[in-house]
Amino acid sequence: MDAPKLTTSLELVRWIGWAQMRAGEDWVRERELSHAQSFVLGYLVQKPGASQRDIAEVSRTSAASVSSLLQGLERRELVERRSEDGNERTKRVYATVAGAELIAGFEAAMAAVDETILAPLDESERAALHALLTKITGQLAQPTR
């Protein structure tokens, strides 16, 4: 999706964010992962043992989608589900070694994309941009971790 006019700052933000997303999606596509799957896998690397409930909340998707999405990841042995703590109702989900390695590759690719996008700015400009963006995001609802 292109931004239509690119006049206001936030149209520019939309455009940049979209360019990032497209690059990331290209990367995961080549590995036959969906955007949602890569996000969930990334979350599991940072939060091993998260419940499906947690995953649904953080990725702002439905519990039903998480269920089928994890089925796919489990089939490819990127993820494991177990019941623990004598709790048969909740399932804890863990990324496997293969899953963690995949995510490491993804994050490296995204960092490279970010570097490309920021290339036109020098150090002081980057610092200024970061300060302005931080000021904006401070006002928005914080992400859940």
Added chain:
Amino acid sequence: MDAPKLTTSLELVRWIGWAQMRAGEDWVRERELSHAQSFVLGYLVQKPGASQRDIAEVSRTSAASVSSLLQGLERRELVERRSEDGNERTKRVYATVAGAELIAGFEAAMAAVDETILAPLDESERAALHALLTKITGQLAQPTR
């Protein structure tokens, strides 16, 4: 989708862009439009008479999706398709008055969201942000119009 850590500038950009998109999606959802439909309708308001080919290219979606997407918009009388210029192969698409009104409401809503997001910045900060973002986007592939 939340951004995971929010440390780098581009993670912040992702986060802001995502907040915008979510707000926009809420708005169109209430009107029973998909994100893709609202985008296409918006494009048609700016480019009356675009071909389906054009629409697919600009919205970076498949011609097949455009086809069924326009069927939905046509059923709701937000859009019209006609063949013109003695050309029976290409169909030209136009937003109806109702369609244009819907988009006007959408854009007003998005402008309000943007204002809320930018609220923490004063005039000079906004100018600085705009300059930095322009410098970045100048390097990226320009949108197709």
Added chain:
DNA sequence: CGTTGACAGTTAGACCTCTAACGATTAGGG
């Protein structure tokens, strides 16, 4: 205890988007 209500996860069915294959129309070169 036993019942009732809340909670975690799965399944069923609808919708939307995609890729691939297909008609139909147009343009261009012998």
Added chain:
DNA sequence: CCCTAATCGTTAGAGGTCTAACTGTCAACG
């Protein structure tokens, strides 16, 4: 002219996400 190739749009089938309804588990309270 006509044959070929390219272009525009549609249809068919697969895959993914959503909502709603369901099963199974836990907790609380009489």
